[in-house]
Amino acid sequence: MSGEEYQKSVLDRVSDLFIELLAKLIDRVRPGWYERNRSKVSEWKLMAYALNRSPPGVIGLILVLAFIFVGIFGPIIAPFSYRYFAIYDAPGSDLAQPGTVVVTKDNRTLYFPLGTDHFGRDLLSLLLQGARTSLVISIITIALGVPFGIILGLVAGYYGGKVDELIMRITDIFLAFPALILAIAFAAVLPERIHEVLQSNAWLRDFFLWLFALDQKDAGILSRPLAVILALIIVWWPGYARIVRGSTLSARENLYVEAARAVGLSNRTIMFKHILPNIIGPVLVYITLDFGGIVLMEAGLSFLGLGAVPPIADWGRIVYDGSQYFPRAWWLIFIPGLVVILSALGWNLLGDALRDILDPKTRRSIEFKLKKRRREE
Amino acid sequence: MKPILEIKDLHVHFYTYAGVVKAIAGVSFTVYEGETFALVGETGCGKSVTSRAITRLIESPGRIVKGSVIYHTKDGRKIDLLKLPEAELRAIRGKEIAYIFQDPTAALDPLYTSGYQVAEAMVVHRTVRSWKDGIKRAIEILRSVLIPDPEKRVKAYPHELSGGMKQRVVIGTSLSNRPRVLIADEPTTALDVTIQAQILKLIESLKRRHNATVMLITHNMGVVAEIADRVAVMYAGKIVEIGNVFQIFKNPQHPYTKGLLKAVPNPLIKVEKLESIPGTVPNLINPPPGCRFHPRCPFVMDVCRVEEPPMVEVEPGHQVACWLYTKR
Amino acid sequence: MTQQPIIKVQNLKKYFPVKGIFFTKGYVKAVDDVSFEIMRGETFGLVGESGCGKTTVARTILRLIKATSGRVFFEGKDVFKLKGDELLWFRRKAQIMFQDPYSSLNPRMTVFEIIMEPVRFHKIEVGDPEDFVVGLLETVGMNRDHLYRFPHEFSGGQRQRIALARILAMKPEFIVLDEPTSALDVSVHAQILNMLRDLQRERGFTYLFISHDLAVVKYMSHRIAVMYLGKIVEIAPSDKLFEEPLHPYTQALLAALPIPDPEYTRKKPKIEIRGEPPSPINPPPGCRFHPRCPHAMKICKEKEPPLTQVEPGRFVACWLYTGRKG
Structure with missing residues (x-):
């Protein structure tokens, strides 16, 4: 059941690295923890591999x-x-379309990538x-x-x-x-x-x-x-x-x-x-x-x-x-x-x-x- | 003696998360017509898998990788059950080769009456004309498996029956089509000793009446001694010794068989100390090379660690797979 | 073996109510008026078929379930009345080994935690905990490598060894062995049984050995009690029970026992015991075995036979031996 038997993907290596790091961190706080919990750590790795194999899970x-x-x-x-409220600085900036660029009264340009609401936010x-x-x-x-x-x-x-x-x-x-x-x-x-x-x-x-x-x-x-x-x-x-x-x-x-x-x-x-x-x-x-x-x-x-x-x-x-x-x-x-x-x-x-x-x-x-x-x- | 089942070089693998479990690795034996053949071994030795592989009852992740099971039909044809189309196999399974499993509670559907379940097998295989006939036959069958008051019990649901009664119903179901081969997989393990004795006796008498062949799968050496004619001892997916019941019990050859017999207390003999087999059963993902028993064997030699021992005959009908008896 | 009882059970009863929709429909008389003594240093075997109440007896003695009535004395103290420190002392001195090693170890704890938890709880002085646990593991044939592993990494036999190490950590005097090998493989049986016997010899443990397997009980026990439907029907020294069983039920049990000797079994007379054990909810009146007994008499249907001594050390509850006096 050792890790070597698995064909590891990039994702697996990343999760391995992450879990190792976490384990070392805990070990730093409580010396000797890693030694005593090897079984637990390898179990975590297995769980991570399983998650990596489930595309919906990864997307989630x-x-x-x-x-x-x-x-x-x-x-x-x-x-x-x-x-x-942009509407105070730039009248007409309320309900602006996504991607609108508005120029304020004091000549600043405001860019709203997703548009604005009725207050011009x-x-x-x-x-x-x-x-x-x-x-x-x-x-x-x-x-x-x-x-x-x-x-x-x-x-x-x-x-x-x-x-x-x-x-x-x-x-x-x-x-x-x-x-x-x-x-x-x-x-x-x-x-x-x-x-x-x-x-x-x-x-x-x-x-x-x-x-x-x-x-x-x-x-x-x-x-x-x-x-x-x-x-x-x-x-x-x-x-x-x-x-x-x-x-x-x-x-x-x-x-x-x-x-x-x-x-x-x-x-x-x-x-x-x-x-x-x-x-x-x-x-x-x-x-x-x-x-x-x-x-x-x-x-x-x-x-x-x-x-x-x-x-x-x-x-x-x-x-x-x-x-x-x-x-x-x-x-x-x-x-x-x-x-x-x-x-x-x-x-x-x-x-x-x-x-x-x-x-x-x-x-x-x-x-x-x-x-x-x-x-x- | 006419053979009825010839199992040759059977291999079954299970593809599990941890690796490929080589549950059965080259098992060969022959069952003769009319005998009671016992397959003994400990949990996980592959005895149950072997019995299921005979009619391809292996479920995923398991797979029969290699081998053949030659079945001799009544009219003398020889067919390989492992190569038979599923539909034809189904006509044999349950009809000519029937099973009794260990747990009668799991074998019976709690939603149907016992009569229905006995009749069902016959209706499916068209040995009766209608359900009504089936139920009538079911009453007869329940009577033949010594269920008291069968007219009443056909209407009983499984939960209304005791463990022993359920196993009788299961046996009744298996026997309803008068199978030629009855494969009983630990039929009494879930039962108490007094009930066990009754069920064993029942199987024996039914076997005699229908002239059937019984293949008994068990871990209980006492049960084997009680009813078997010939015995095959399995260890870690291989057969280590085959012989008739007297040869196996009185003159065991393989160190594992010897150990197994010494590990079971015989209540009639005063035993000072039971001998135990050291170590545990190997994991079958990476089985030991050579003889699979070598890590636990007291007589281990160099050759055991590298090469698999062949089956050799030590006396007529008594074969053993051990380097101690093989000249190289 | 000194003839001094460590456990004394008097008229123990345990009834489980069977609940109907509104009312209690009746009682399962799992243990019905059971009395016996266990001597210090001996192994007392309790055999019977499933549902006869043998496990309930053990659990009631250890106060894991509440008895309906009766008394149990451990080293002279009334177990059911123990409180506070005395109860803790009892919990330490009396231990139980369970049948199913797959369920008796917490899957979320390492071997080290499993063994140390009760030790810490009872504040037992052990020095370096790691060395202490390793010492125990070595006693039961395991080693330091197993210290920080989880139960699922072990086989049944190894788990049973871990369970035994946990028991030994408490330095008990009395151990209930509840079918300790029935979940294990045949080849491993003997390892565990021999280890238990060796430990008894070294440390003077007293065992209550519960099993349905007569052969194993015989191997382990000095004295054996046979139970049927909540009652003890016979108590006898181990050898005597097998040489000359008195109660018809014991005789039937022995006759039904499969013997690993084909020559013997083909010669032995087949005594068959008919029928199945009746329900313990409404046990038959009189002797509970009478509906299946080949020797049943009129009195057996009417009156319950008392457990009487028929010769020194042998007790039997059967009218055949009680002189039909009543």
Whole structure:
């Protein structure tokens, strides 16, 4: 099962290099780690080879990496600030066609590669800025909603009986509501309360402004995207509680769980050290798929007018605003729409590939495909 | 003795993620009409694969690479099952050569009654005219495999039957077309000893009644001693020794056969210490060169490490593949 | 072997409720009023067919599942009442080796972590952990190269050795061996069984050996108890049980045992045991074996035979030997 048996592609060499680098880095922090975890590292390499053999997975990974990269650096590399309204400097620059060059009153030339919106804001810059909004919202939703769901699912599945009943019936109540409607309701009600909290906590406000890469002037409308996050968390955790409970129910039947109990380990150790690591695979797949789902739903909520409002840049909101000028300003709908689709698609493709890679059975078959057809004798 | 199945130089490879597993590497043996032939060996030695390869029941990633399986039909023709078109093979498989697999729970479809499943094989092979006749025959068959109250049990679903009962239904299904060869792959491994004894007895008496040939695949030396006439011992994809049951048990020649027999406690004899075979079964992706048993063999010689031992006859009907018995 | 019990089981019962849609429909009497003692340093074999309750007995003794009633004493202490430090002491001194080595080791942990986890948890003083684990691995016939590998890289026999090393790390006194070789290959069987016997001789372990394979039980055990449908039907010294089985069920089991000797098996009289074990949900009244017993009498259908001593060290629960007194 050593690496030499594989016919390595360029991609494989790149992933090898990357994994080696990562392993060395960890080794630097915790000396001796590499020596002790050789098996783990070669397993990672195998997973990378499997991913490299799945074209949709590679495309997904590229899209996802692009999404994350733009989410982080977009506001910095954007040619214009999302608050730069060209219409004040150059009348008539609103709803400019992609590729338009405009000359301002003070003789500066402005180039809008993807055109402008009805305030004369550069669409490219808005999209770059909007990526940050989308990324922050999806990451916070996952980071808060998923652990909550996982813990509840673990507890319910591990203890069973009445605890299980209680937790799962509460989960059912949340699942019984259509997610979108629940999110709409929360997104409509929450901003007021959040606004009050932000008013009294300046550091919290500044933290979120920094996170969304927003100007101080937009502090007043910050509560809108935050309300979306809360709404999304509320509708997202029950799914995880349910998945994790199911996997826990089967994982706890493994003898190593009983072995752990036989040596007296605490329930908490058993849950987090012996059960969770063995069921985390499917959860990771769901997280990846859900990133796509959240990007879509967040755009949907903003499109319905429940999320961020201008001037905060948000993909869904750009489409909504652009729809007022359809079909004249087609680029305001098609380009952001395409961006949303590509981001969601990226996560979904990656999630599907991950599902195959993390499932040992399908991984074997992928790995098999990449084998050199060696001479048989 | 008339041969009924001649397996010649069979090779089966499995193309897995880790490499090509040479599961069967040149297996040859003959099964004679009316005998009970046992293929013994440990997990992964290829005994099951061999039995499935006989009617090409090898699924991807496995492939029969080489060899032939000559089947002697009732009217004296010889046909190579490995070269037969799939449709013709299907007419033989299940009808003239039937299987019993280890796990009766997996062999029965939980959605159909036991009567339906017994009748199905006959309907498919057109040995009965209609489903109604099939069910009627099924009752007879269930009675013949000693299922009490067969009129009631034909309507029972698999989950309503115990493990032993299920295996009886499976045997009934296999025997419904009166096969000439019955291949039983670990038929009693999933069952308790008392039930095992009943099933073995059942197979024996049915064999006698239908004048069938039984090929028994098992790892249990006790079961072999109990019902086999001739025995082939397999190790790592090769046959190391063939002989009749007395030759194998009383006068084993191959070091592996000897080790295997000494590793099984005989409850009738006071054993001070069981002898174990050191090491583990080799991986068949890169099997050891020469004799595949040499890394674990106490009598290993230089030649064993480089050259494969040929099958030689040490007494009439008793063959062994070991350099200890071959003059070079 | 000193004649001093390390484990005393008294009237142990374990009933599993069978749930209907609304109510409990009945109980599976997996273990029904079982009592026995295990002496220090001996191997006590528990045999029976699947579903007879032998594994449930082991798990109840180790408090892995809660007993319905009855008591278990370990070194004189009531196991079901242990708390805190005393419970931890029990968890350390009494260990179990499972049947399926493919499921008993956490696939996400290296061998080193698997062995060290309980050691750290119990704060056992071991000096250098790496040397300690290597020492244990060498005891079970493995070596330093295996230290940081994952379970899936090993064969069944090797995994069972790792499981054994984990047990040895706790320095136990009593070990339950729950069919430790039934998932392994024949040629590997003997390696593990011999290692267990050698360890017992060196370290004075007490074993409760559970198996459905009479031949293996005989090889391993000093005394054997035969279970049928949740009850012990016979207890006897290993050799005696095979020389002269008393209970009709034991006789049937021995008769059904395939013997690896073709000359013998072709001569031996075929005693056949008819029928199959009835469901443990509604076991037959009286002696549970009576519907399959060739010697069944009227009393067997009415009254349960008690486990009585018929000669020193031999107990049997059968009306044939109890003088039909009741």
